[in-house]
Amino acid sequence: MNPLATARVVYPATSLDFFGEEAPESAPESEVQEAPPRKKVRRTPPTTTTTEKKKDVETNKSAQQQAEELAALRRRLRIKVSGEDVPAPWVSWDELFGALEGLGAKRAEIKALGDRLEASEWTEPTPVQMQAGPTLLARRDAVVSAPTGSGKTGAFVVPVAAHLLSRSDSRAIVVAPTRELCAQLAREAARLLEGTGLSVGLLGKREMACRFAVATPERAAAVYWTPAFVVVDEADRVLDLEGAAVRFVDALFQRAPAACKALFSATVPPQIEELVEATLANPVRVRVSGVAGTPAPDALDQRLVFVGREANKLSALRDIVRAGNIRPPALLFANTSDRARRLANALATDGLRAAALFGAARDRDALVRRFRAGTLWFLVATDLASRGLDFRALNAVVNYDAPKSATDYVHRVGRVARAGRPGTAYTLFTDRDAQDAMRAIANLANLAASAKHPFNPLNDGRGDGSPAKVPAWLLNLKKKKKKKTKVASPSTSKKKPDTTTTPAAAGTDAEDDAKKKRRRPRPDDHERAEVKRQLRAKLAAKRRARADKV
Numbered sequence: 001m002n003p004l005a006t007a008r009v010v011y012p013a014t015s016l017d018f019f020g021e022e023a024p025e026s027a028p029e030s031e032v033q034e035a036p037p038r039k040k041v042r043r044t045p046p047t048t049t050t051t052e053k054k055k056d057v058e059t060n061k062s063a064q065q066q067a068e069e070l071a072a073l074r075r076r077l078r079i080k081v082s083g084e085d086v087p088a089p090w091v092s093w094d095e096l097f098g099a100l101e102g103l104g105a106k107r108a109e110i111k112a113l114g115d116r117l118e119a120s121e122w123t124e125p126t127p128v129q130m131q132a133g134p135t136l137l138a139r140r141d142a143v144v145s146a147p148t149g150s151g152k153t154g155a156f157v158v159p160v161a162a163h164l165l166s167r168s169d170s171r172a173i174v175v176a177p178t179r180e181l182c183a184q185l186a187r188e189a190a191r192l193l194e195g196t197g198l199s200v201g202l203l204g205k206r207e208m209a210c211r212f213a214v215a216t217p218e219r220a221a222a223v224y225w226t227p228a229f230v231v232v233d234e235a236d237r238v239l240d241l242e243g244a245a246v247r248f249v250d251a252l253f254q255r256a257p258a259a260c261k262a263l264f265s266a267t268v269p270p271q272i273e274e275l276v277e278a279t280l281a282n283p284v285r286v287r288v289s290g291v292a293g294t295p296a297p298d299a300l301d302q303r304l305v306f307v308g309r310e311a312n313k314l315s316a317l318r319d320i321v322r323a324g325n326i327r328p329p330a331l332l333f334a335n336t337s338d339r340a341r342r343l344a345n346a347l348a349t350d351g352l353r354a355a356a357l358f359g360a361a362r363d364r365d366a367l368v369r370r371f372r373a374g375t376l377w378f379l380v381a382t383d384l385a386s387r388g389l390d391f392r393a394l395n396a397v398v399n400y401d402a403p404k405s406a407t408d409y410v411h412r413v414g415r416v417a418r419a420g421r422p423g424t425a426y427t428l429f430t431d432r433d434a435q436d437a438m439r440a441i442a443n444l445a446n447l448a449a450s451a452k453h454p455f456n457p458l459n460d461g462r463g464d465g466s467p468a469k470v471p472a473w474l475l476n477l478k479k480k481k482k483k484k485t486k487v488a489s490p491s492t493s494k495k496k497p498d499t500t501t502t503p504a505a506a507g508t509d510a511e512d513d514a515k516k517k518r519r520r521p522r523p524d525d526h527e528r529a530e531v532k533r534q535l536r537a538k539l540a541a542k543r544r545a546r547a548d549k550v
């Protein structure tokens, strides 16, 4: 029997009173817990004697011994690197302070940075900070990938700031795909760099005189100064050749050929390799992975819930919430603005504090602020909120609509279980969801489950021995063969769209599919094609030059 053919669970659609007397009035529990005592940053001020001692020990070791130790350290931290002369990781912030002193930064500035790290309770660098830090401080171009919530922001803010502290005439720009993420990055950088004398600015319509700037691609391309550093966060999204942002970043790269360029993301697909080869000089590649070898955080509990038909989704969600499996604040994802709005309305009708965040939503910044403050419990968002956002107190993510790809899945579920905190991600899926994407997602969830229970594979009650919560049939979904059959237009299709009674179900898969099929050529399609052509030409020239050298 094809398990996709029937719904496994039928959920009753009852009215809701999830929180009853215990409903949080303002900030949810996780926001108001008493802060634990502050930890100290492991920091011994660098002195000549310690540095000299270290050198003495190192020169006594053979080069081979040092290389073996370095390889063992990287294995332990799950860091993989490639490229020429990759700098050794910093094992503590001491090495950053030592390097800063060596570069001539003032003692007061070094102390201020150390104080901010301590105030943030960043006792030690995370693995990606350990490896990306010295790489960027050495001004090497780099492509860095590490799991969501693993501290990539600090992995570029700290070394870039360190460089700026040692060179009073240089400026840096960080590019990120959305306004919300830019605002978060600017706030985080300003917090980390407070007291160091470095000015941080979020570039809006007006140009700002700051040394550490954060901007969306379009704003970044409009700056009149030449940055010494260009960092692209969520690089695979920004540099997607099918997207609009890539040409702005390409323009910025062209204007600052001598800048150190670094690309960061949890997912670096092979498709951006072409662009990396064409634009980065002798780059270092850093890849940090979790226990399961995937970009999902180790502490994430991934649950895939088959709900059969679209019509069962809302009651499935209610069931999960009513069972107490999702405690606010929770972030829910829908695949279109319309569906996000309808789901938020449905939850609000149930008496829950819910709102929708999408591109055209009114006052997006205020929505995000309310969610961060805990006055909004459920934020239903489109993929606008899937990248980079760090909501500290978040307990759960729900993919109300299954993501269209494993990459989208990784970023969406990665909003929770950050910095080692626990978190759960539910993904509801129906018999209409893309089998290829669901198989890839199931594989990711399965790898995580297998890594957590290596010697004691649980089974899902079907007796097939598949580990944890991923049923074997899902892992074994056959790849869909691409048929070349003509797709019936929505107007001529005999099958009526499934307009079910639940508010969130209206504007369903059928409508979304029809919208996609109706995609008209965009006015900037030729510009996108031109950017692709130019990048390919650049790449070809670079390859020819390399071949000539050989």
Ligand SMILES: Nc1ncnc2c1ncn2[C@@H]1O[C@H](COP(=O)(O)OP(=O)(O)OP(=O)(O)O)[C@@H](O)[C@H]1O
Binding pocket: 121, 122, 123, 124, 125, 126, 129, 146, 147, 148, 149, 150, 151, 152, 153, 154, 265, 266, 387, 388, 389, 390, 392, 414, 415, 418, 419
């Ligand atoms: N060295 C550290 N020690 C402790 N906590 C840290 C450290 N570095 C960063 N963090 C915390 O980890 C959380 C996640 O960091 P960050 O937002 O940089 O993740 P990320 O890797 O960029 O994730 P994403 O891929 O989703 O963008 C933040 O709350 C941050 O304050």
